[in-house]
Amino acid sequence: MRRRDxxxxxxxxxxxxxxxxxxxAGHRIGWISQESREVIAPFxxxxxxxxxxxxxxxxxxxDVIERFADGDAAAVGGYVxxxxxxxxxxxxxxxxxxxxxxxxxxxxxxxxGYSGDPVVAGIVQSLARPGGNAxxxxxxxxxxxxKRIDFVRSVVPDCRKIALLSNARxxxxxxxIVACQQAVAGQGIALSVHRFAAAAEAGTTLSxxxxxxxxxxxxxxxxxxxxxxPRLAASCLERRVPLVSGWADIARAGALLTYGPNxxxxxxxxxxxxxxxxxxxxxxxxxxxxxxxxxxxxxxxTANALGLRLPATLLAQADEVIE
Numbered sequence: 001m002r003r004r005d006x007x008x009x010x011x012x013x014x015x016x017x018x019x020x021x022x023x024x025a026g027h028r029i030g031w032i033s034q035e036s037r038e039v040i041a042p043f044x045x046x047x048x049x050x051x052x053x054x055x056x057x058x059x060x061x062x063d064v065i066e067r068f069a070d071g072d073a074a075a076v077g078g079y080v081x082x083x084x085x086x087x088x089x090x091x092x093x094x095x096x097x098x099x100x101x102x103x104x105x106x107x108x109x110x111x112x113g114y115s116g117d118p119v120v121a122g123i124v125q126s127l128a129r130p131g132g133n134a135x136x137x138x139x140x141x142x143x144x145x146x147k148r149i150d151f152v153r154s155v156v157p158d159c160r161k162i163a164l165l166s167n168a169r170x171x172x173x174x175x176x177i178v179a180c181q182q183a184v185a186g187q188g189i190a191l192s193v194h195r196f197a198a199a200a201e202a203g204t205t206l207s208x209x210x211x212x213x214x215x216x217x218x219x220x221x222x223x224x225x226x227x228x229x230p231r232l233a234a235s236c237l238e239r240r241v242p243l244v245s246g247w248a249d250i251a252r253a254g255a256l257l258t259y260g261p262n263x264x265x266x267x268x269x270x271x272x273x274x275x276x277x278x279x280x281x282x283x284x285x286x287x288x289x290x291x292x293x294x295x296x297x298x299x300x301x302t303a304n305a306l307g308l309r310l311p312a313t314l315l316a317q318a319d320e321v322i323e
Contacts, residue, residue: 026061050271117172261291
């Protein structure tokens with residue numbers, strides 16, 4: 001070997017030695033939630049399980065730096081800046097943190113798990129072609145609204161007045177309302193819409209719906225509705241009116257039943273998007289994933305308290321029955 005080649009080899013060897021440990025360290029990513037660690041712990045656990053199951057052998061280990069705003073939306077922008085200073089390659093935005101994370105315009109890609117409609121929220125251009133620096137999973141499934149109405153009618157066959165309880169600040173709920181209106185058209189059911197703009201108004205808004213003679217309440221799913229679920233369920237139970245919604249935690253908090261996306265599976269999908277983006281995929285070209293795995297959760301304890309005898313066919317369909 002010539003002397004020049006020997007010198008080049010000597011220089012290259014330390015560089016390779018340094019490069020090895022860096023590769024082994026894997027990828028540093030951020031996780032931002034607007035909620036507390038305790039509230040979203042099941043979703044974070046599902047996300048991490050999804051990372052372990054989706055191609056880490058190909059891209060190396062992933063170190064997740066977690067930040068929780070504990071309800072303080074104003075803190076999200078600061079977390080975006082902090083995570084970028086820490087050198088993350090990607091930021092995962094969970095739930096309500098998604099719009100402020102995207103609006104902060106991070107220089108790294110964003111992968112989200114968002115309960116609302118990301119197009120209506122203005123964070124992507126379309127579901128098929130997001131077009132920007134963010135992509136991920138939406139938990140909103142407008143097409144399930146008629147099925148929830150069917151469930152109401154199966155447990156309360158004589159129901160003629162249904163109230164929709166809506167968080168007016170949750171992007172996409174107008175589409176869900178329209179789907180419900182279309183579902184009851186010509187069926188002799190009066191559908192009323194009751195919107196609240198802040199969580200503190202929800203109790204009064206629900207009381208207004210119950211005072212108007214609602215025989216069933218459908219609460220449109222959002223993180224806010226999950227937080228309010230124990231109080232809303234108790235109010236409906238006190239008035240002997242069934243409460244139906246979309247996410248399992250709302251049934252576990254006392255609603256009669258829920259039918260909607262399995263959120264643990266949804267956060268495993270978020271993990272798959274993270275692996276794809278770290279592997280070189282552009283968020284601009286990754287279509288937004290809509291729910292594909294659904295679950296029916298029935299609260300038999302609530303049914304008994306309401307004096308309702310649930311159809312055997314409904315119980316047979318349930319993925320979970322709360323005794």
